[in-house]
Amino acid sequence: MKIGLTVILLTTLLSGCVEQVNNSQADEDRWKSLFNGKDLTGWEVKCVSQDRSKVFWKASDGAIECNSLGRPEHDYVWLMTEKEYSNFRLRLKFQVFRFSKGNSGVQFRSRYDDSDSAPRGGWLNGPQVDIHPPMPLRTGLIYDETQGVRRWIHPSLENSQIVVEKAPQAAHETELKYADNAPDAWNTLDLICAGMKIETFINGRNISDFDAAGILDDELHNAHNVGTKGRIALQLHTKDELFIRFKDVEILESAPLCTHD
16 A cells, blocks of 8 residues: 555656646746836845945846946945745846956845845845856856855855866856847846755756755854745846846746756
C-alpha cells in the first residue's frame, strides 16, 4: 500500500510539472504585467532625501527609462514595485548602450529601510540580478545588497569585486545586444524564485542556478525581512551615468518547482 501510494504521489507531481511545461497557453494567461506601458503606476521611487526631487526614472515610448547621463551627483536610486512577491517567475526585456558605462540590476525579495539605522539615510536590502553593459559577464550573476553582506553570492565571493575566473562558464559566454545603432535590439532577462532555488537566464542562457538555502534565509536576512519575500526593484547605481530601458515586465506568481521551459 505504501509503495503504491508513493508511486501515485510521484506520478501526480511529475504530471503536474509536465502539464505546466506543455500547457503554454494556460501559462500565458496567468502572466501579469507589472508595467502598463504608459506610466509608473504600481511602482515607487526609493532614494535618500537629497535625491527625491531628481527625476531619473520615467515611462517613455512604451518602456521604463532610466537616464542619469550628465548627472552623476546622486546616490542609489531604485524604482520599486508596490507589491511584494515570494515565489515567482519574472521576465522582462532590457535595452543597453555601449555609450552608457553605468551599472543597473533587478533586485528581488527586497525591502527598503529608511530607519535611523539605515546606511546612507536609506537602503534597499536584498539580492539583485546584476545588469552591467560594460562587462556582459556580470549580467545575470547575483549580488546581495543586504546590510552586513554586500557581496557576490553567485558566484560566492568575499566582497563586491568580481573574480572573472570564478564566474560560471555560461557567464563567460554571455553576449548582450547593444542598441546604439539598432533601436530594435533588446535583451531578455528571466528570473525564477522557487523556494530557495534561484535561477537567472540572459537571452535564454542559464547563467545562475543557485541554491540559496542557508544564505538568503539565514538569521541576518530574516532580521531584515528579506531573501524569501519582498519587492522587485530596478537599480540606478550611485554616481553612475546610466541610460537603460526596460519593457514587457511580467510576472507569474507561485510558479511550480519545475524546469524552466
